[in-house]
Amino acid sequence: MDDVIKAKGEGADKTLLSAADNAQEAGTKLYAQIDGNRQEVLALARTAVVGGPNLKPGGFSTLPPYLLEELSRRNPANSDFLKTYNKTKEMQEKGVMFRPRLSGDNDSSREVYDAKGKEEQPGERARFEGEKPSGNKEVDQAYDYTGVVREFYKKEFGRNSIDGNGMKFVSTVNYGDNYENAFWDGKQMTYGRPGEDSPFKTFVLLDVCGHEITHGVTEKESDMKYYGQSGALNESMSDVFGELIDQYAHKQTANQADWVVGNGIWKDGIKGRGLRDMLNPGTAYDDPKLGKDPQPAHMKDYWTGWGDNGGVHYNSGIPNRAFALFAKSVGGYAFDDPGHIWFAARKAAGNNPSFSQFAYHTIEQAKALGHADEVEKLQKAWEAVGVTPSKTTLDTRTPQPNLPDDGRRTFKKAG
Numbered sequence: 001m002d003d004v005i006k007a008k009g010e011g012a013d014k015t016l017l018s019a020a021d022n023a024q025e026a027g028t029k030l031y032a033q034i035d036g037n038r039q040e041v042l043a044l045a046r047t048a049v050v051g052g053p054n055l056k057p058g059g060f061s062t063l064p065p066y067l068l069e070e071l072s073r074r075n076p077a078n079s080d081f082l083k084t085y086n087k088t089k090e091m092q093e094k095g096v097m098f099r100p101r102l103s104g105d106n107d108s109s110r111e112v113y114d115a116k117g118k119e120e121q122p123g124e125r126a127r128f129e130g131e132k133p134s135g136n137k138e139v140d141q142a143y144d145y146t147g148v149v150r151e152f153y154k155k156e157f158g159r160n161s162i163d164g165n166g167m168k169f170v171s172t173v174n175y176g177d178n179y180e181n182a183f184w185d186g187k188q189m190t191y192g193r194p195g196e197d198s199p200f201k202t203f204v205l206l207d208v209c210g211h212e213i214t215h216g217v218t219e220k221e222s223d224m225k226y227y228g229q230s231g232a233l234n235e236s237m238s239d240v241f242g243e244l245i246d247q248y249a250h251k252q253t254a255n256q257a258d259w260v261v262g263n264g265i266w267k268d269g270i271k272g273r274g275l276r277d278m279l280n281p282g283t284a285y286d287d288p289k290l291g292k293d294p295q296p297a298h299m300k301d302y303w304t305g306w307g308d309n310g311g312v313h314y315n316s317g318i319p320n321r322a323f324a325l326f327a328k329s330v331g332g333y334a335f336d337d338p339g340h341i342w343f344a345a346r347k348a349a350g351n352n353p354s355f356s357q358f359a360y361h362t363i364e365q366a367k368a369l370g371h372a373d374e375v376e377k378l379q380k381a382w383e384a385v386g387v388t389p390s391k392t393t394l395d396t397r398t399p400q401p402n403l404p405d406d407g408r409r410t411f412k413k414a415g
């Protein structure tokens with residue numbers, strides 16, 4: 001028997017917490033009504049309550065919440081960052097649902113729309129599969145980039161689109177004037193149009209497109225829980241494959257690549273190379289307008305706060321660096337052996353792996369794929385970031401949300 005829970009207002013958190021406990025004990029699934037939609041969000045019982053719908057990956061955005069908060073704090077005259085922060089949060093609380101399959105939704109074709117500064121999806125039809133360039137830069141870039149993502153997954157992994165089943169690649173560009181973010185919401189890619197005072201030049205970038213769409217692939221492959229180390233691995237998967245797609249497009253080997261996520265995102269004058277640096281986490285930017293890149297590069301600097309779903313955009317720096325180090329030590333194209341090992345390990349590690357467990361599965365998958373000779377390099381890469389591969393070691397570093405009154409549970413959208 002599956003239960004549907006309706007809860008709102010004062011006490012909603014506790015209602016959900018005890019319902020989640022009961023569901024766990026009874027081994028049933030738990031659903032919540034969110035915006036009129038029935039969504040399975042709380043099967044993970046107690047831990048699910050803290051993140052609410054966020055734990056069922058709740059919409060993925062390019063900019064982590066801490067960066068929008070920092071931008072808002074440092075640039076009080078510009079309200080766009082706070083506005084976008086709130087809207088991003090709202091989107092995440094709604095939760096992702098893969099678009100229901102439509103007829104004809106199996107040809108993996110591209111559709112690009114132009115929202116022309118309005119906050120509307122999908123917006124005006126701009127360029128569909130096979131049509132000539134539109135002459136609109138953002139439209140044509142979104143078209144080309146989704147084409148590269150599609151080709152990469154097809155050629156390198158034999159995968160037919162995001163869901164493995166030919167789902168269309170739908171993109172909206174110029175979403176919202178001064179909308180300072182880009183996101184994947186389970187249905188499509190959406191790129192905001194940064195404002196004049198924004199440090200962002202554009203969000204329409206190949207690795208951003210690859211990062212966001214890979215969240216869709218991850219959801220289908222293993223649905224890694226978006227909290228703590230599992231969530232940081234979900235983020236890291238998107239950074240890894242976003243970068244692999246970039247390296248594939250530019251035919252760069254692991255040693256030629258710059259390993260910077262979001263290269264080209266900043267306007268001139270901003271002191272930064274991108275959003276994140278996979279090889280040297282914590283060094284991507286340092287500017288008075290933005291603050292400093294806060295990513296740790298090693299377990300000794302592990303971020304243990306509650307925010308950002310238990311640090312999913314912080315601690316992803318640790319597995320990111322392990323991948324970059326491993327790929328460089330193997331040499332050649334990182335999307336060959338290293339990419340295939342990571343792709344297989346994601347599924348093998350299941351939906352709630354710790355860093356140690358994921359590392360264990362990369363080693364197992366390296367052997368399974370016939371790359372036993374690369375195991376030593378893998379072990380060295382994990383050692384360099386302070387992660388000990390283990391089949392059974394759980395995530396004990398992230399605060400576990402098991403106290404009923406810590407004031408951090410919100411479930412505003414329920415009801």
Ligand SMILES: [Zn+2]
Nearest residue numbers: 060061235238
């Ligand atoms: Zn992401």
